Each structure stands twice: as C-alpha cells, then as structure tokens.
Amino acid sequence: MKTAFICLFISSLLFMVSCNSRSNEQTFDSSKLPRASEDEVEKLVEDFILVEDGGTITIEPLFYELKTQLILDNKKNIKIIGAGMDQSVLSFRNLKSGGEGVKIVGENILIENFSIEDAPGDGIKSQHTDGITFRKLNVTWTNGDKSKNGTYAIYPVQCKNVVIDGCIASHSKDAGIYVGQSENIIVKNSLAFGNVAGIEIENCDNAEVYDNLARNNSGGILVFNLPGLPKSDGRGTKIYNNAIIDNNHENFATPLGDGPNGNTVTMIPPGSGIILLAAKEVEIFNNQIFRNKTTGLAIASYQITGFPAEAPNWSPYSHDIYVHDNSYERTLKLPDLTRELGQLISIYNAHGKAKTQDIIYDGIWDMEISQEIESNPMKICINEKGMEEMHFTRFYLMDGEDNIESFKDYKPFQGCNVNVSTDVSSLASL
Numbered sequence: 001m002k003t004a005f006i007c008l009f010i011s012s013l014l015f016m017v018s019c020n021s022r023s024n025e026q027t028f029d030s031s032k033l034p035r036a037s038e039d040e041v042e043k044l045v046e047d048f049i050l051v052e053d054g055g056t057i058t059i060e061p062l063f064y065e066l067k068t069q070l071i072l073d074n075k076k077n078i079k080i081i082g083a084g085m086d087q088s089v090l091s092f093r094n095l096k097s098g099g100e101g102v103k104i105v106g107e108n109i110l111i112e113n114f115s116i117e118d119a120p121g122d123g124i125k126s127q128h129t130d131g132i133t134f135r136k137l138n139v140t141w142t143n144g145d146k147s148k149n150g151t152y153a154i155y156p157v158q159c160k161n162v163v164i165d166g167c168i169a170s171h172s173k174d175a176g177i178y179v180g181q182s183e184n185i186i187v188k189n190s191l192a193f194g195n196v197a198g199i200e201i202e203n204c205d206n207a208e209v210y211d212n213l214a215r216n217n218s219g220g221i222l223v224f225n226l227p228g229l230p231k232s233d234g235r236g237t238k239i240y241n242n243a244i245i246d247n248n249h250e251n252f253a254t255p256l257g258d259g260p261n262g263n264t265v266t267m268i269p270p271g272s273g274i275i276l277l278a279a280k281e282v283e284i285f286n287n288q289i290f291r292n293k294t295t296g297l298a299i300a301s302y303q304i305t306g307f308p309a310e311a312p313n314w315s316p317y318s319h320d321i322y323v324h325d326n327s328y329e330r331t332l333k334l335p336d337l338t339r340e341l342g343q344l345i346s347i348y349n350a351h352g353k354a355k356t357q358d359i360i361y362d363g364i365w366d367m368e369i370s371q372e373i374e375s376n377p378m379k380i381c382i383n384e385k386g387m388e389e390m391h392f393t394r395f396y397l398m399d400g401e402d403n404i405e406s407f408k409d410y411k412p413f414q415g416c417n418v419n420v421s422t423d424v425s426s427l428a429s430l
Contacts, residue, residue, distance in 0.1 A: 021248045021270075023194045023216055024146070027138055027168055028086040028115060033063040041066060048072050056080075059114045061087035066101070067094050075106040082114025085138040085168070093118040093142075100125040100155075104132065112136050116153075118143065123153040123172075132156060133163040133430050141171040146252045152178045153195070158230070163430045165189050173253050174265050175200040176217070179207065181231035186427050187212060196253045196265055197222050198244075204234040206422050210241045218251040219272040220244035220292065223279040226264060227302070227311030235280035235320075236422050244273045245290045248333065267305060269294045269342030271335055271356070276318050278302040283322045283420035293333035294342050295357040297323065299380060301364040304341065304397070317366050319378040322418040326384060328358045330391065349393040350406040358390040361413070364397055374412045381416040 036044075041064055047057045053076040061083035070090070072078060082088030092101040099121030104111070105128055112135035116123045123139035126132050139153035153169035156162045157180040167190040169176030176195035179185050185207035191214075192198030198214035200222040201207045214220035221244055223237050253266045268275065271294030276282055278301060289296040302316035303309045309316035334354050336342030346354050361380055363373055370377035373394075384390065387410050394413075396405040 021216060022146075022250055024142075024171070025194060026140065026142060027170065030063055030086075030089045030091070030115065030117065033061070033087070033089060036060070036062040036064045040064070045070065051075060051078060053077055059083070059088040059090070063089045063091060065091050065094055067096065069095065069100060070102045072102075072104045072106060072109070075109075077108045078106060079110045081110075081112055084113050085115050085136055088114035089117060090114065091117045092120065095120055103127070105129055107131055109133070110135070115139070117141065119150045121150050122155045123150055123169075124155065125152070126156040126159055128158050129156070130160040132159055132161070133165065134167055135163070136166045138168040139170075139176075140168070143171075146171055146173060147254055149173045151256065152176075154178070155180075157181055160184055161427060162186070163427050165430075167191075169198075170194040172196065174256070175222070178202065179204055181229055181234075184424055184427060186424050186430075191215075192217060194249060196249075196251055196268060198247065200224065201237050202226060202234070203229050203231050205236055206424060207237045208422055208424050209237065209239045212242045213245070214242065214247060215245045216249050217247045218249050218253075218270045219268040219275050220247040221273070222268075222275045222277070223282055224264065224275075225278040225280065225302075225314065227309070227314050227316075232311065232314040233278075233280055236420060237279070237282045238420060238422055239274065239282070239284045240286045243288045243290070244292065244296075245288065247271065247273055247292045251339065263307075264305060267339055267341060269336035269339040269345070271295070271333070271342070273297055276300065276321060277305075278314075278316050279318045279321065280315070281320045281418065281420045283418070285323070285325045287326045289326055289358075290329040291331040291333075293331050293356055294335040294345055295360050296328050296330075297326075297359045298341070298345075298362075299360070300341075300362040303364050304362050315366075317364070317378055318380070320418045320420070321379070322381045322383075322420055323359070324381075324383040324417070328384075328390060330356045330358065344395070344404070345393070348395065348404050348406050349391070350408040351391045351393065355391060357393050359384075359392045361394045362397060363394045376412050376416065379416065379418055380413045381418050382410060382413045383415075383417065387414070
C-alpha cells in the first residue's frame with residue numbers, strides 16, 4: 001500500500017486514531033507466595049532429570065525462582081502436578097541461558113495445576129511427544145516492555161494427541177497457545193489474552209478448538225499453513241463455540257528471523273477476530289465474534305503476505321472453508337492502519353472507508369481450476385444468517401496494488417458447504 005492516495009488517507013486519520021489497546025493485566029498475583037528455598041529449587045530440578053517412567057513430579061505451593069531450565073527428556077507416563085495456578089509458580093526471570101522455561105519430550109505426559117512466569121523464550125515447549133495434556137496451566141510474562149517477552153506461552157510442536165484444557169496464556173509476543181506441525185489436537189476451555197495471536201493452529205491435521213475465550217489479542221484465533229516446514233499443508237480444523245472478543249491489542253511482535261515464517265505474525269492487523277491463511281478444510285461455527293475493530297473473519301491466501309508462495313507439497317490458497325451460524329458484532333472503533341492488511345481492509349473495503357468488516361475474503365484463487373471466481377473454485381462456503389446486513393467484502397487483488405477492487409456480493413459463496421471431518425474422540429475424555 002504505497003500509493004499517494006493511501007498516504008494522504010492515513011495522514012487524515014492519524015489524529016483520530018487513539019493508541020492501540022495495550023494490557024499488562026495479570027490473572028494471579030504471585031508476589032506474596034512463600035519462596036522456595038535453594039534446596040527446594042534444586043530438588044525440583046533433580047526431579048525432572050531423575051524421574052522414572054510412570055512417576056510423578058510434585059510442584060509444591062511455592063514460588064520457585066529458577067536459574068536453569070526444567071527438562072523432561074524421553075520419559076513415559078509422567079505426571080507433573082502443582083497445587084494450583086495461583087499456588088505453584090515457576091519463575092524463570094533469572095534464567096540466563098536456554099530458551100524455554102520447561103521443555104518436554106516423551107510419551108503420555110500430563111502437566112497440570114501450576115503457573116510459569118517470565119521465561120526468556122517459550123514458556124513451556126513439548127516436541128516429538130505422543131500424548132500430552134496441558135491442563136489448568138497459567139503461562140505469562142510480567143515485564144513492562146512486552147517486546148522482551150517470550151515467543152509462545154504453551155507450545156507443542158511436532159506432537160501427536162495433544163490436549164490443552166482449562167489453560168491461560170497471556171502476553172506472548174507471538175502466540176499464547178500455539179500448536180504447530182502436529183496431529184490430533186483439542187484446545188478447549190482456555191483463555192488467551194494480551195498476546196499478538198491468542199490461539200494458533202499451524203500446519204496441523206485434525207484439530208478442534210472450542211469453548212475458549214480469546215480476548216484483547218491482536219488476532220484472536222489463527223489457522224495458518226506456512227511453506228517450507230517439515231510438515232507441510234495441514235487440514236481439518238474445527239473452530240466452534242468460542243468467544244472471540246475485543247481483539248484490538250497492538251501488535252508488538254518482533255521478527256524471529258530473516259525468513260517469512262519468522263515474520264508472518266508481525267503482519268497481523270490489530271482488530272482481527274479469526275484469520276485463515278493458506279488454510280485447508282476449516283469449519284467455523286457457533287462462535288461469538290464481537291467488537292474486533294478491523295475484521296471479524298479474514299480468509300486469505302499466502303500471496304497476500306508478499307513472501308514467496310511456492311514450496312514442495314504445499315499450496316498457498318485457502319480452500320474448502322465452511323463458515324456458518326456465527327454471531328457478529330461490529331465496533332465503532334477505527335480499523336487498524338499499522339499493517340498493510342489493515343490498510344487494505346480500511347481503505348478498499350466495499351462498505352466505505354474506515355468501516356469495520358464482519359468477513360473479508362482476499363479473493364485470490366487458483367486460475368488453473370477456473371478462470372472466474374464466480375464459480376467459487378476454492379470452495380469458500382459462507383452461510384451466515386442475516387448476510388444482507390453484514391459487512392462482507394471480497395477483494396480483487398490479481399492486478400496489483402494500483403488496481404484493487406472490492407465487491408459486496410456474497411452470493412457466489414452461499415448455498416454450498418464443505419465436509420470438514422475430524423476425529424479426536426479418543427482425546428475427548430482426557
């Protein structure tokens with residue numbers, strides 16, 4: 001968005017735009033908890049190292065000031081149990097080396113009932129683990145400068161059979177709850193706030209995200225497929241019965257590297273409820289999508305990022321998307337102008353400049369399937385009630401930034417549905 005018109009329009013609005021919302025809210029105050037002694041800290045570190053298969057690690061109702069990571073490496077059938085999120089706290093503020101506060105590799109691991117604060121990197125990371133349950137964990141940062149916070153709060157990657165239940169994730173400079181390159185996933189009953197991305201499902205197969213609250217993030221819930229990762233195109237995600245509210249927090253992400261996969265989250269415009277990026281086979285239903293100032297739902301291809309959109313066994317297009325029976329509520333706040341996607345939505349939408357949108361579709365499609373978008377080649381199916389009263393915009397971006405068009409017509413994307421199948425029944429009782 002580099003045209004003189006855009007610059008003039010943005011300049012005319014800047015004096016009207018208040019600062020993006022910013023929050024350092026903490027769920028629990030750990031400052032008054034009794035401090036663990038050096039011996040008690042040392043014992044906890046040893047318990048992670050020495051626990052045998054089938055064992056339990058107990059985290060006492062204390063505030064642990066840790067100077068080293070806690071690592072559980074290649075153990076099976078382990079329980080890590082605290083006394084409660086407000087009672088057992090692991091603080092990594094004084095950790096000088098290593099990234100994650102807690103790192104887990106193993107099989108059939110249960111982690112529950114404690115808090116993690118101020119890890120220099122990720123709060124808790126699990127990798128190459130088959131069967132892991134995070135239950136009633138609170139992972140956060142207490143820094144005033146949020147750009148110094150860790151990247152992910154709860155971070156299972158390259159895992160199978162993942163359950164995240166009743167957790168709280170806040171103030172991550174990327175995603176609060178992030179599941180990447182994994183399969184068979186449930187994220188439920190959890191709260192994500194004050195992050196750049198509240199909940200993110202990335203390059204995953206077979207995920208259900210339900211009964212969660214995502215509020216006051218830059219973006220509430222994301223489903224991304226990024227190129228060049230060990231696991232390529234993920235598919236089969238259901239997002240339902242969530243409250244995705246007031247996600248208008250400033251985007252305080254910093255690039256993780258020079259490659260596009262380390263920069264994608266920096267592009268999220270504050271005020272985004274749900275964002276689909278190169279997503280496949282996604283069903284979104286029965287959600288409350290309220291007061292997200294830029295757009296309630298964005299359906300986009302990877303080309304919109306401007307990064308290279310070719311990789312083996314991967315497609316840049318979002319397709320087979322079924323959106324139905326959600327509730328929307330727009331806000332009077334001005335849409336985001338700090339990110340190019342926010343500028344696109346604010347300036348070029350089909351309902352008038354600086355108008356919040358309920359649903360936007362970038363309208364980028366695979367012309368090898370069809371020469372016209374009216375045939376709905378990417379199977380974008382939107383069957384919301386009251387569409388005639390909603391702000392829906394489909395963009396035309398195929399001829400570059402100087403020839404952008406937008407359209408209100410949603411009818412090509414109605415009267416269809418997509419069968420999105422997931423099977424996480426084996427995880428439902430965990």
